Amino acid sequence: MRYLLVEDNRELADAILGRLALDGHAVDHAASLSEAEEWLATAGYDLILLDVMLPDGDGRDFLARSRAHLETPVIMLTARSQVSDRVGALDMGADDYITKPFDFSELEARCRAVLRRRGGAARNQVALGQALFDPLAGTLSHAGRTVELRNRELRLLEVFARHPGQILSKTQLMDRLFAQDADVTENAIEVYVGRLRRRIDGMGVRIETVRGLGYRMETGGP
Template sequence: MRLLVIEDEQKAGEYVQRGLTESGFVVDLARTGPDGLHAATTGHYDLIILDVMLPDMDGWQVVTELRRTIETPVLFLTARDALNDRIKGLELGADDYLVKPFAFAELLIRVRTLLRRGPMRELDVIRIADLEIDVPKRRVSRGSMRIDLTAKEFMLLHLLAKRSGEVLSRPLIASQVWDMNFDSDTNVVDVAVRRLRAKIDDPYEQKLIHTIRSMGYVLEARG
């Protein structure tokens, strides 16, 4: 498979390119936003790894332009770990993000996961049974009832919903929602899921968030 890395830091770009090449991928490297955009729109790539802070044209602008014409999966690399920055990247059309510094093993897992999923576009509105999530407006409802969520609760629900039917492990949830390596001694994920269930599931007969023993959680309509 052919990958495009858009990264202006020479050492970081070469590190990612070398590691992915040794893992069996064909990898091209671009060092500016315009060069990366040109390569992405004129060549055929299975995945684009895109740094946010780029010269001439930042990653936000690049992914916005990409989504006008192609649906190639995009993985953001960013040193900006503010919640709003991560949400912004996903809303603009990125499929995943990884905060610097990162372990190459984690990058490789993210790459392989996105390649298995294939091209996909982020939906503005996600509907599962009577649950509706308006992503741009950050609005959640079940039936006619509006549900108020915190920022973290929304990120958790959005993650579960956009991958509905897929069992998500606690380490994956922790890395996506909290940018942390999961420690088996912490119950942060379980506590967050319980709080989300109290709002999303407990008042309703049909339950949508399910626990898969020893594996994780899945959001889906059953029965």
């Protein structure tokens, strides 16, 4: 998953960035609404974590203006705990609302819940050949056992699972796996694809190399 965090408190932002990175998510950070607009103009996101009080405006007003063209789910982050504040944020288009200070496990759970709702499924499980993949729970099951995936392998499988049969270039995969300021090259994609291929070997799903174009996931193979 690729997230955009809009938060001007540097200490809190660093803590959130670090926690989400541990789960293998790519997260870009904006400290103001103007920076958020710049990120949104150049990249696509699965989820936005949006603070209410920012140096150049109110996150709720920004969300209300953006909802006409912004379909990305949004969770508001705020120190305000009044019911009227929560209701106002939801009415302006927020998908959820979490009050500071919060436990990071609760934030992660709310992110998963919002993404499940947007995906239109109760558990969001996907059949991949003979395996069953749940990207939000972070599990891959095959032949009655759970296959252990490292976080980056998990996120890569998630990208392929969301685009079955579609050719994805190395650039597209880098965009989904790494924040824009990450110091990585396309060689990293080759490494992670190789690791993932070994993990899913024998599950009736394979990742093909399309020479000169990228990679494609196909099911039905050995």
